[in-house]
Amino acid sequence: MGARARTAGIACPHMADDDVREEIRGLELEWMQAHQLRDADRLEELVADGFRFTAIHLDPEPMTREQWMGAALGGYLITSFSFESMDIDVFGDTAVVHARFSQIASYTVDLSNVFRLTDVWARRDGRWQVVARHSSILD
Numbered sequence: 001m002g003a004r005a006r007t008a009g010i011a012c013p014h015m016a017d018d019d020v021r022e023e024i025r026g027l028e029l030e031w032m033q034a035h036q037l038r039d040a041d042r043l044e045e046l047v048a049d050g051f052r053f054t055a056i057h058l059d060p061e062p063m064t065r066e067q068w069m070g071a072a073l074g075g076y077l078i079t080s081f082s083f084e085s086m087d088i089d090v091f092g093d094t095a096v097v098h099a100r101f102s103q104i105a106s107y108t109v110d111l112s113n114v115f116r117l118t119d120v121w122a123r124r125d126g127r128w129q130v131v132a133r134h135s136s137i138l139d
Helices: 002-037 040-046 063-073
Strands: 047-055 057-066 076-092 094-107 113-124 127-137
Touching: 002 076, 002 094, 002 113, 040 063, 040 113, 040 127, 047 063, 057 063, 057 127, 076 113
Parallel strands: 047 127
Antiparallel strands: 047 057, 076 094, 094 113, 113 127
């Protein structure tokens, strides 16, 4: 029985990664829902200090957390969104999300489009926070 327990323990890291993938998948949805609803408290919990947002189609320079939060809680209006696909790689306390994402949205201009997103999540003090997003428009 002892050998069996040790053998079963070997599979746990893969199972743990699957659990992390499901948790991150849920957090991605929560993040965009909080953005859509302009839920400042939830965004404060999910978006890490030092967060950077890169979207070359908007600005060649990355946005700071403060700039992104200002837009998310200000004039950026998401009418609807959908994750069309999502793959998640787990590296210990870091998770990288590769997603195809569509939205109907505006922020001074129409931002309705399909995007390729790369999000980086870090587990700090036992909770996951997004630390970076890169967004590219798919033509």
